[in-house]
Amino acid sequence: MIFIMAWRNIWRNKMRSIIIMSSIAIGLFAGISVLALYKGMMKSRIRNVIDSEVGHLQIHNIDFKKDYDPQFILANGAEVLKSVRDIPEVKLAASRSITMGMLATPTGSAGVQINGISPDLEYQLSQLEKKIIQGKPFDPKKKNEIMVGRKLAQKMKLKLRSKLVLTFTDTSGNMVSGAFRVNAIYQSDNAPLDEKNIYVGIGELNTLLGIQNAFHEIVILLKRDADVKKVQQQLQQKFPACQIESWKEISPETDLLVKTVDQYSYIIMFIIMFSLAFGIVNTMLMAILERTREIGMMVALGTNHVRIFLMIFLETIFLTLGGMPVGLFIAWLATAYFNKHGLDLSGMGREMMSSFGFGTMIYPEFPTDKVIGVLLIVAGTAFVSCLLPAIKALKLRPVEALRR
Amino acid sequence: MNTVIDAHNVSKVYNRETVPVYAINNVHLHIEKGEFAALVGPSGSGKTTLLNLIGGLDKPDTGSVFINELDITKLSANKLIDFRLKNIGFVFQSFNLIPVLTAKENVELIMQLQGIEKSVRDVRVQQLFRQIEMSDKMDVRPAQLSGGQQQRVAVARALASRPKFVLADEPTANLDSKSAFNLLDIMTKLNKEEHITFLFSTHDQRVIERARRIITLVDGRIVSDTAAVSTRHEKADV
Numbered sequence A: 001m002i003f004i005m006a007w008r009n010i011w012r013n014k015m016r017s018i019i020i021m022s023s024i025a026i027g028l029f030a031g032i033s034v035l036a037l038y039k040g041m042m043k044s045r046i047r048n049v050i051d052s053e054v055g056h057l058q059i060h061n062i063d064f065k066k067d068y069d070p071q072f073i074l075a076n077g078a079e080v081l082k083s084v085r086d087i088p089e090v091k092l093a094a095s096r097s098i099t100m101g102m103l104a105t106p107t108g109s110a111g112v113q114i115n116g117i118s119p120d121l122e123y124q125l126s127q128l129e130k131k132i133i134q135g136k137p138f139d140p141k142k143k144n145e146i147m148v149g150r151k152l153a154q155k156m157k158l159k160l161r162s163k164l165v166l167t168f169t170d171t172s173g174n175m176v177s178g179a180f181r182v183n184a185i186y187q188s189d190n191a192p193l194d195e196k197n198i199y200v201g202i203g204e205l206n207t208l209l210g211i212q213n214a215f216h217e218i219v220i221l222l223k224r225d226a227d228v229k230k231v232q233q234q235l236q237q238k239f240p241a242c243q244i245e246s247w248k249e250i251s252p253e254t255d256l257l258v259k260t261v262d263q264y265s266y267i268i269m270f271i272i273m274f275s276l277a278f279g280i281v282n283t284m285l286m287a288i289l290e291r292t293r294e295i296g297m298m299v300a301l302g303t304n305h306v307r308i309f310l311m312i313f314l315e316t317i318f319l320t321l322g323g324m325p326v327g328l329f330i331a332w333l334a335t336a337y338f339n340k341h342g343l344d345l346s347g348m349g350r351e352m353m354s355s356f357g358f359g360t361m362i363y364p365e366f367p368t369d370k371v372i373g374v375l376l377i378v379a380g381t382a383f384v385s386c387l388l389p390a391i392k393a394l395k396l397r398p399v400e401a402l403r404r
Numbered sequence B: 001m002n003t004v005i006d007a008h009n010v011s012k013v014y015n016r017e018t019v020p021v022y023a024i025n026n027v028h029l030h031i032e033k034g035e036f037a038a039l040v041g042p043s044g045s046g047k048t049t050l051l052n053l054i055g056g057l058d059k060p061d062t063g064s065v066f067i068n069e070l071d072i073t074k075l076s077a078n079k080l081i082d083f084r085l086k087n088i089g090f091v092f093q094s095f096n097l098i099p100v101l102t103a104k105e106n107v108e109l110i111m112q113l114q115g116i117e118k119s120v121r122d123v124r125v126q127q128l129f130r131q132i133e134m135s136d137k138m139d140v141r142p143a144q145l146s147g148g149q150q151q152r153v154a155v156a157r158a159l160a161s162r163p164k165f166v167l168a169d170e171p172t173a174n175l176d177s178k179s180a181f182n183l184l185d186i187m188t189k190l191n192k193e194e195h196i197t198f199l200f201s202t203h204d205q206r207v208i209e210r211a212r213r214i215i216t217l218v219d220g221r222i223v224s225d226t227a228a229v230s231t232r233h234e235k236a237d238v
C-alpha cells in the first residue's frame, strides 16, 4: 500500500514530476553521450596506437631502447622473426632498423628517428601507405628515397623531391651520412610522432649503419587484441634475452589516458547527477510541504517513521528512476546512430585533435561497461536526495500538522 | 474494570514563557466502555487539546492519561505511534482521507499497517462499508465523495483496527444537516450494536442532542458533566 501511495503521489502534480523526470532523462542522456564519445575516442586512440603506431608487441635487444645505440641489434633476429611468424595468434610481424640522427637541409637541421623499413610489410603494419598525403610510395627501383611527416616537412620547408642529408653514428661509433630525396609526405593522427619519425628503406639504412641482415626491432600485429598478454608471455619464455613489450608498455601514456578518462567519466556523471539532485530535493520538499496535513494525519493514525521514510524514499526513487529508461534509451539511440555514421569533429580542428593523437572522425560507443556504475550513481543520487525531505517529514508533529 | 479512558489531573499550558495559556487546567475525566460522550464548550475552551492528550498526539504538562490502565504519557514517541495504531480510532474534522487512495484502500491501510492479512482485511472492509452504508462507493477516490461520505469512510477507518475507543474532533463541523444526522445515525448505531465507545467534540446543537453524556469545558476546565436526558431518538428506539 505504501508502494501504491508513493507511486500515485508522484502523479499528483504531473507537470512537476514530468519536468523532473525529463531533466533526469536529459542529464542521463548528456552524461552517457559524453561517456560514449570518450569511449569512441579511446577506442580509436587504442586502434591508432596498435594499428598504425606501435603494433601489439615489439621485440628489442634488451639494451637497445636505453640509448637507441644501433650496435644493439636483435641477436638471431631472423630466427626470432621466423618463430614469431609461426605463432598462430600472430597476424603479421615485420623488422625495422632504427637509429637516432640528424636531418639537415640547406636551411636547417632537426633531430629525427630514422626507421629502416621493408615497405610492403610496413604498409600493412602501420598503414604507412595510407598516410601519404603527397607523393608516391617507395619505388623499389629507386634508391635513397625517404618519407617524412607533414609536421616535419613544414618545419624544415621540405617539399617532394627535396634533397636532404641524414647524419648519424654507425655501429662502430663513426659518423656516417647519406643523401636522400623526399618521395612522399605522410600525415597520421598523431602529429608529435609525425614530426619525429622518418622512413627509409631498411637495406639502405643497414648499409650505412654497417650491419648485415640484422635489425633492431620486430613489430608484431596479432589477430585479436585479447591475445597480447598470452603471446607476450609465450615469447618471453622462448626468448628470455629479449625485451618484449606490449603496446601498453611502449605507449604507457595511452594506457594512462584510457584509465584517466574512465575516472573522468564517472566524475562527469557524478557532477550531472549532483546538480540534478537539487531539483529532486526541491521537488520533494515542495511535495512534503503541500502534504503536511496528510502526513501528519498518517502519523496520528499510527504510521511509524520507517513507513513514512519508505514512502518518501520510494517517491524519490520513482521520480529519479522514472526518467532513467527514457534517458538511457535516447542515449542508446543516439550512440547507435553516430556509431554507424561517425561524428565529425573536424570543426574542433584537425590540428588540435591530432596533436593529442586523435582522428577527427569519432565513432561513439554505448558505454555498456559503465551502465552499472551510472545506475549506481543515479540510485545514490535518489537516496541522498530523499534524505532531506524525509527528515523534514519525520520532524512533523501530528498535532501541529493537523491544525493546518 | 470497564474504564477505557482515565485522565488524571491533566494540564496543558501553551506559551509558558510569554503569556501562558492554560488550554487544559486540572482536568479529571473517566470514560467507560460503550459510552457515547460529547465534549462541548465555546471556541478555544480546550476541546481539541483534551482530545489530543487523550489520543496520545500530545503530552500533558502535568497529570497522566490512562488508557485501559496503561499510562500513555510515559510511552516513548515510537511506542505511542504503535499504541495509537492499535488502540485508538481517530476521526478529524475534515480532509480525513488520503486522496491518492480509494475509500476501500483508506480503510484497509490501517489494517495493513497492523499487519492483518489480506483475506481477513477483505472481510472486515466489506462489513465496515455495509455498516456505513457505502458498499457501492468502495473503489472511489475521496475527491469523488461528498463531505458526509468522506466522514463516514473516516469512521469506518477509525473502526478498522477494532480500537478501544474512537475520538472524533468536530466530525460534523463541515457537514450539512442531512449528512450530519446521517453520520450520527451511523455512529449511534455502531455504539448501540457493537458497543463502540465514542468521545467526540462538537459545537453543534443537533449533535449534542444525540449524546448520552455531555461534558462541558470552559477555559480548560470541566464545568459540567451530565448524563443527558433520554432523547426523542432513544425513546423511539426503546
Ligand SMILES: Nc1ncnc2c1ncn2[C@@H]1O[C@H](COP(=O)(O)OP(=O)(O)OP(=O)(O)O)[C@@H](O)[C@H]1O
Pocket (backbone or CB within 6 Å): B014, B015, B021, B022, B023, B041, B042, B043, B044, B045, B046, B047, B048, B049, B050
Ligand atoms: N499550539 C498552540 N500554541 C499556543 N496556543 C495554543 C496552541 N494550541 C491551542 N492553543 C490555545 O489553547 C486554547 C485551547 O485551544 P483548542 O484548540 O483546544 O480549543 P477548542 O476548544 O478546540 O476550540 P475550537 O472550538 O475553536 O476548535 C486556545 O486558547 C488556543 O488558542
Ligand SMILES: [Mg+2]
Pocket (backbone or CB within 6 Å): B047, B048, B049, B169
Ligand atoms: Mg478544536
